[in-house]
Amino acid sequence: MKSKILILYILLFCSGCKTTFENFNKKSEKNQLEFIANNLHGLTGSNLGNFIYQLQLENVDFLKYNLLFKEKLQNSQFAYDFYILTDLLIQYPENKIYLESILSSNTSIWDSGNWGDKLWEIISDNNLEVSSSNYYSVNEGIKNYDFTEFLSEKIANDELGTNPLLMINYDIVDYENGKLIETIDTLNIKQIDYLPKSKSIPVFGKRGKDGKIDILTK
Structure with a gap:
């Protein structure tokens, strides 16, 4: 029963995203910026992941909004959020030094459980210099x-x-x-x-x- 409720929730969320994202590429750059900024502000966990996925479906140029996603990462409090945002930001070489700094100073937040393991894989695959614990x-x-x-x-x-x-x-x-x-x-x-x-x-x-x-x- 719980799995059915979860599936229904995900479908409803994605359906809402589809409606919200209608005509996204027809918005002005200012309105696109405001739309992404307003959504990023309150989203965490799977909702954040789904939002980024919907942006990818719209072929959004994430580099244009690089600063917004860096600010979101800097204020994140959950391991999954660190994982999903790092996986996005690492696509752009100019983010390497920033990611090394923010990940090194926030290991107490993200370095736990499966998402911590996945983040260490990203760190290793991209040769990031991130401080580990003593x-x-x-x-x-x-x-x-x-x-x-x-x-x-x-x-x-x-x-x-x-x-x-x-x-x-x-x-x-x-x-x-x-x-x-x-x-x-x-x-x-x-x-x-x-x-x-x-x-x-x-x-x-x-x-x-x-x-x-x-x-x-x-």
Whole structure:
């Protein structure tokens, strides 16, 4: 049932886009600029992706609106938005230095989950020089973690305690107090995400007093 509702939503959205985009290429340059700017302002996630897709169907010259999309990226707060906008902007060589800067300074936003992985692939494919964290290195778009360094950094920043909740591949895993590193060292880690103490306590109560770590394995 949920999948049917989602499909209906996507169809309705795309239908709305088609109506909205009618006669787009007949608008004046000023009106086209205003149309794109107004839509970009409030769109995120799949809505943003669908909007860009519709612009592509209209054969829009994205370079004319390069500044608008750079500003959108600079204010983005979601990994998917970083991915879709980077994939668009990297088509133009003049954006390389800008992308290197904005991606390096916002890894905490985009470097998580599948979209983070896909972004590292874009970075690798286009030879972008983007800073990685102290606790992992990136080779050809693939991250290699130093979990001891990760935990030390988060404890030093008071984001995690010594015995955080541990979730591996979406399942909570119990471990002996003080034995977290030994537990993790047996894993082939693909991705590490975490919920700091300030956010995990309201969700998990006392169980979240040391934060929560989420690990995906390869």
